[in-house]
Amino acid sequence: MARDVVASIRAMMKSRFTTGSVLIGAAVLGLGAPRVSAEAAPEPLKILLDVDASDLPRNLVHAHLSIDLPPGRGETTDLFYVTWTPGNHSPSGPIENVVNIRITDCRGRPLEWDRDPARLERFTIRPPADCAAVEVHLSYIASQPNTLSRSSDTYGRPAFGALNWNTVMIYPGGATNQQITVHPALAIPMGWSLATGLGETLEDAPRHEGEKAQRPGAIWTRFEPATLAKVIDSPVLMGQFLNRIAIDAPGLPAHDLAISGPEPRLADCPTWLLEGLGKMAAQGAAIFAAEGQEPRFPRSRFVFLVMLDESLRFGLEHSESTFCAMAPRSFIEARKDEQRGGGGSMGILAHEYFHVWCGKLRAPDGVVMSDYHTPARTDLLWLYEGLTTYYDDLLLARSGLITDEEYRQRVLEAAIAMQQRTGRLWRSIEDTARSVRAVRLRGIAWNDMRQGAEYYGQAAMFWLEADAIIRRGTQNRASLDDFCRQFFDVPANPAGAQATCTRSDIIESLAAVYNGQDWDALVRERIEEPAQTLDMGPLLRLLGWRIEWADEQTALQKKLSEGSSGEVNLRESLGVRLSRDAEITDIVPGSPADEAGLAFGMKVMAVGGWAYSAERIRRAVKESKESGKIAMIVSFGERVEERTVEYSAGLRYPRLERHEGEPDVLSKISMPRALPAPRP
Numbered sequence: 001m002a003r004d005v006v007a008s009i010r011a012m013m014k015s016r017f018t019t020g021s022v023l024i025g026a027a028v029l030g031l032g033a034p035r036v037s038a039e040a041a042p043e044p045l046k047i048l049l050d051v052d053a054s055d056l057p058r059n060l061v062h063a064h065l066s067i068d069l070p071p072g073r074g075e076t077t078d079l080f081y082v083t084w085t086p087g088n089h090s091p092s093g094p095i096e097n098v099v100n101i102r103i104t105d106c107r108g109r110p111l112e113w114d115r116d117p118a119r120l121e122r123f124t125i126r127p128p129a130d131c132a133a134v135e136v137h138l139s140y141i142a143s144q145p146n147t148l149s150r151s152s153d154t155y156g157r158p159a160f161g162a163l164n165w166n167t168v169m170i171y172p173g174g175a176t177n178q179q180i181t182v183h184p185a186l187a188i189p190m191g192w193s194l195a196t197g198l199g200e201t202l203e204d205a206p207r208h209e210g211e212k213a214q215r216p217g218a219i220w221t222r223f224e225p226a227t228l229a230k231v232i233d234s235p236v237l238m239g240q241f242l243n244r245i246a247i248d249a250p251g252l253p254a255h256d257l258a259i260s261g262p263e264p265r266l267a268d269c270p271t272w273l274l275e276g277l278g279k280m281a282a283q284g285a286a287i288f289a290a291e292g293q294e295p296r297f298p299r300s301r302f303v304f305l306v307m308l309d310e311s312l313r314f315g316l317e318h319s320e321s322t323f324c325a326m327a328p329r330s331f332i333e334a335r336k337d338e339q340r341g342g343g344g345s346m347g348i349l350a351h352e353y354f355h356v357w358c359g360k361l362r363a364p365d366g367v368v369m370s371d372y373h374t375p376a377r378t379d380l381l382w383l384y385e386g387l388t389t390y391y392d393d394l395l396l397a398r399s400g401l402i403t404d405e406e407y408r409q410r411v412l413e414a415a416i417a418m419q420q421r422t423g424r425l426w427r428s429i430e431d432t433a434r435s436v437r438a439v440r441l442r443g444i445a446w447n448d449m450r451q452g453a454e455y456y457g458q459a460a461m462f463w464l465e466a467d468a469i470i471r472r473g474t475q476n477r478a479s480l481d482d483f484c485r486q487f488f489d490v491p492a493n494p495a496g497a498q499a500t501c502t503r504s505d506i507i508e509s510l511a512a513v514y515n516g517q518d519w520d521a522l523v524r525e526r527i528e529e530p531a532q533t534l535d536m537g538p539l540l541r542l543l544g545w546r547i548e549w550a551d552e553q554t555a556l557q558k559k560l561s562e563g564s565s566g567e568v569n570l571r572e573s574l575g576v577r578l579s580r581d582a583e584i585t586d587i588v589p590g591s592p593a594d595e596a597g598l599a600f601g602m603k604v605m606a607v608g609g610w611a612y613s614a615e616r617i618r619r620a621v622k623e624s625k626e627s628g629k630i631a632m633i634v635s636f637g638e639r640v641e642e643r644t645v646e647y648s649a650g651l652r653y654p655r656l657e658r659h660e661g662e663p664d665v666l667s668k669i670s671m672p673r674a675l676p677a678p679r680p
Contacts, residue, residue: 045070045180047228051168052187053238054218056156059143063168065136069127070174078173079103079113079136081121082166082232082372085152086496087316087359089367089378089385090436092148094167095120100139106131121373123170136170147441151316151323155307160192160239160260162307162323165231166372176370177229177496184231187218194238195258197303197321198231199224229496232372235316235323237305243267247274247304249281250675251294254301259331261308266328273331276343277304279399284353286673287391287481288488294676298361298492304349306331315348317355319495324348343401350401351392357488358388365500378455381433382527383506386459387484390467397670405556407670408545412656414461415536415547420571421458422589423451424531429458445600448589461539462526468542468665469522470514476668483513543666546659551622551651568614573621573652574630574645578604582612592647599636606633618651625650 048066055062069077083093103111105127111134116122127134142161145153154167163186171180188194202222226234239260247255257277259267269277281302285295305323312325330345359367364384366377397407418424432439433455440453467480487509490499503523510519525532540546549572553561561569566580575591578584582604587593604612607620608631620630628648634641658664 045172045175047171047180047182049165049169049182049231050185050187051163051165052218053154053156053161053163054187054189056142056154056161056163056238057158057189059141059156061140061142061154061156061163061168063136063138063140065138065170066133067136067170067172068133069131070172071132073174076124076126077134079123079125079134079170080173080371080373081123082169082171083121084369084372084374084376085149085164085166086233086368087318087355088148088152089376089381090148090440091375092146092152093121093372094144094146094149094153096146097141097144097167098138099141100137102137104135104137106133106135108135119373122173138168138170140167142167148437150312151314151325155309155312155325157262157309159241159262160307162238162260162305163236164323165234165236169228169232171228171372173371173373177232177372178227178370178494180228181225182228182231183222183225185220185222186236187220188238189240190217190219192219192238192240193242194221194236195242195244195256195260195303195305196223196234196236197301197305197318198226198234198236227494227496230319230494233318233495234321235305235318237307237323239267241267243269244303245269245274247281248278249285250278252281252285252297252302253299255281256301256303257306258303259306259308261328266308266332269331273343273346273401276341276399276401277346277349280346280350280395280401281353282675283398283673284350284356284391284395286675287484288357289485292674292676298356302353302356304353306349313348315352317352317359319356319360322349322352322355324352341396341400341402341406343396343399344406346401347392347396350395351388354388354391354395357484358391359384360495360498361492362488362490362499362501365502368496368498368500370496378433378436379430380501380503380506381436381455382429382459382462383501385453385456386429387463389456389460390463390480391484394670398672400672404667404670408656408666409556409560411464411543411666412547412654414457415540416572416654418458418461419534419536420575420588420591421448421451421454422534423447423449424454424458424534426530427451428528428530429454429462429526430528432458444585446587446589459527461536462523464669465526465539465542466510466519466522467669468539469517470510471665471668472542472663473514473516478513479669480513481673483509486512540656541659541662543669544659544662544664545656545666548655548657549652550655551653553653554655557653566614568617570617570621572654573649574647578614578617592645596643596645598634598643598645602634602636604632604634605640607631621647622651624648 045068050064052062081093081095083091085092103113105111111125114124142154142156152164152166154164155162237258237260241264242260244256244258247257249255261267282295285297288296299320303321305321307325308328309325310327315324364380369376393410396402432451471479507519568578570576571588574593575588576584576593577586584598584600584602606612607617610616624630624647630645632643634643
């Protein structure tokens with residue numbers, strides 16, 4: 001066994017990614033494994049994993065695992081399916097899609113297994129005492145994600161797909177994810193290629209005898225051995241038309257964009273957008289370096305894995321890659337124009353990229369566990385996701401992927417949304433972080449009352465306020481960038497062994513940048529308690545801006561609403577949103593629509609005596625300044641009713657205007673960081 005581990009480390013040290021490999025090797029030996037004492041640390045274990053994804057176009061994946069068992073075990077041994085996938089912050093392992101499970105001992109004899117009814121991911125077996133390993137065969141039914149697993153699931157389409165190793169991974173209890181070495185091999189359909197953040201590939205062969213003969217049309221690739229944590233952290237994008245493009249990110253190690261979609265024309269990226277992604281990467285790394293110094297990047301390489309699919313929208317962060325699904329038009333139809341930067345849809349890439357530092361370099365204590373079946377503690381997601389959300393729009397603005405006007409529009413939209421979110425008055429941001437499963441599995445009605453995953457958006461507004469406080473308090477000599485530079489100045493540990501932090505660490509680091517604010521009190525008031533008021537005016541004034549109302553949209557607002565699929569958004573006036581089919585899909589609590597008793601799912605059949613149309617309801621709202629009311633006929637199922645909405649303010653569209661006498665902090669925030677001159 002020891003000989004196998006040493007051989008694995010030697011193989012990894014031969015990789016061009018020497019530093020990371022040595023760190024991984026140390027973790028495999030149990031040196032510095034998180035939260036496990038030297039006395040309690042089990043012996044290093046090995047998993048040989050062959051995954052046959054050649055049937056992925058039919059939504060099937062087959063796996064064969066040889067799993068070392070912990071020494072000194074009793075009569076029974078527990079095996080676990082990956083459940084708490086990093087980045088999802090909740091039990092998201094799609095165990096319901098695992099089928100054809102068969103477990104045998106070291107002589108190929110079937111072993112009975114029992115499932116824990118309270119923990120479906122836990123399997124108990126009774127292997128013979130003289131067997132040091134067991135074999136597990138299983139199949140996975142791909143492309144059936146639930147709400148919680150969509151970014152960590154496996155997907156198959158006729159010409160492309162993606163594998164998340166967690167969907168086919170069974171591992172032994174009693175060892176950490178740093179103390180298990182995985183030897184992965186993958187088969188993909190003939191004519192396909194792949195991209196991943198795993199190390200260099202080795203010879204083209206599976207591990208288990210007979211596997212290659214079973215699928216003669218498959219292309220097998222064997223990857224370098226890595227810790228279980230590293231493998232789970234390294235999804236694989238694949239496809240017939242996969243295109244891997246180098247990104248020019250000045251001062252950074254190799255950055256690539258890998259795109260896979262249903263046809264060749266979709267696997268491309270406009271030159272201006274590729275240049276923008278390079279600037280985004282450089283601006284992201286520059287946050288963590290002193291002004292004008294070389295950008296700092298904690299890994300030896302990075303690859304954006306982008307799957308283009310009309311039906312999927314998600315992103316998940318990883319140490320050396322990010323896996324995102326986007327609409328094809330995000331790339332092939334992305335165009336610059338005079339009013340828009342054109343790269344607004346790249347926010348998901350900016351978000352996951354910032355996670356290289358916030359989450360994958362340092363993360364809140366309790367979010368990153370040493371196995372994948374122990375529940376995570378998510379109180380501090382307002383740092384992990386909130387700080388990241390704050391910077392994703394900033395990275396787009398600082399790299400030119402969106403204009404300054406677009407950035408201000410996004411801040412405006414966030415402020416307006418928070419002023420309508422009555423759930424803030426009873427529920428804290430921290431409570432939404434503790435309730436990840438509940439807020440992500442919510443229904444569609446009355447979301448302003450219930451609050452959603454506000455450890456993203458509302459927490460981002462806290463960090464915007466913190467940035468403004470620091471800048472104004474130091475006369476722009478310091479900013480939240482300085483907090484990030486200091487806070488994330490930690491060793492680049494292997495995947496799954498990030499440096500951690502506590503609430504006190506956050507408070508102390510904020511105070512180290514600017515001590516003129518009671519940060520403990522501000523965090524308590526903004527994050528840990530319900531809001532005292534819905535008014536966002538004080539924050540906007542701090543930024544040097546204020547909200548004004550107009551009866552017409554700005555040119556940018558018209559541009560941004562062009563892709564709204566025919567919906568009518570009257571949230572700022574009547575307090576309602578309607579679909580293309582006139583169905584009420586959103587109601588603002590306390591709004592005129594709410595007071596009139598309108599309900600989710602109702603259809604507006606007529607407005608002011610005329611059959612409904614988007615133009616007519618807008619005209620009725622505009623004319624309400626004179627009439628003071630809007631008469632409607634609505635249907636609810638088979639029932640038809642008359643409703644009158646008391647309203648007299650006309651059409652209302654918000655605008656950000658400069659606040660006289662206040663410094664323009666917001667424009668300072670979105671200014672690009674100074675980058676060092678290119679080396680000759």
